[in-house]
Amino acid sequence: MGVLGGVYAAVLTPRSNTGDLDEAEFARLLEWLIGKGVDGFAINGATGEFPRTTEDEFGRLMRVASQVVGSRVPFVAGVGSASVEGCVRLAGTAERAGAEALLLPMPWFFRYSQPDLKAFCRAVANAVETPVLLYNLPQFAAGLEPQTSTELIGECGQIVGIKDSSGSLETVRLLTERGVTARRLIGNDAVLAAAIEESVLDGVVSGVACVLPELIAQLYRVGMRGTACAEFHELAETLAEVVRRLDVLPTPWGLKMLAEARGLAPASYPMPLAREREAERDALLEWFGVNQARLLAQ
Helix, strand or coil: CCCEEEEECCCCEEEEECCCCCCCHHHHHHHHHHCCCCCCCEECCCCCHHHHHHHHHHHHHHHHHHHHCCCCCCCCECCCCHHHHHHHHHHHHHHHHCEEEEEEEECCCCCHHHHHHHHHHHHHHHCCCCCCCEEECCCCCCCCCCCHHHHHHHCCCEEEEEEECCCCHHHHHHHHCCCCCCCCEEEEHHHHHHHHCCCCCEEEEEEEHCHHHHHHHHHHHHHHHCCCCCHHHHHHHHHHHHHHHHCCCCCCCHHHHHHHHHCCCCCCCCCCCCCCHHHHHHHHHHHHHHHHHHHHCC
């Protein structure tokens, strides 16, 4: 599908054990996902640990994406920064690489009001040429209230929709109810099935799709044909099980563990794993080993 619809895989950012960006593994991961039939990519979002990405590394990610993806599938680029100026610099790099749209997370660390966030989004949108998707990620950054998102999309022509990773459907419901022209992308796998059942989405940007694209693609495509069938509900239950297993770990550590288990990219972390985390990793990998055939038989 593409064009900001369908199944977009939120891509991990592979790194070496010393924390260096691994361009070869990143290229290999993109190729593998294209082979699995995803409709597009989201690069340098939360799954890609965007606060850790330097501007130089972002440029390298964009260069690899442009070279590997070409015109085969579209990609959107996360331009998260703590300032308008930082977002605009990243946006310029993404635009030159051919990004279909920019994912704009809200600034983090400090508390910001909704008027602050509106001013921030308008400033970035007015300074870029590529369409902007609001990126609502309240678990890690300032959260956008549904009314704020709806007003921004309705008032700023450059802002074309939202990737809502809040775990709530309030914003996409409001956009749907008001008939606002917007791309409604679900960014939290935990509510994907519910969004499909309510018909309040145009696509999904999925972290799980980076390591289990078979599951997300089948759930989405079956759901688009209708949600009354047993297959849809079985797939939804399987996804809920995956999410429960991943949620005990920091995002995106669990995804890295599954990626390594599938031979996609070595897992590396920004800090040593505590003994408790090692135990959680071992439990996740044991569960995955037992259930891998079922999870991939989509």
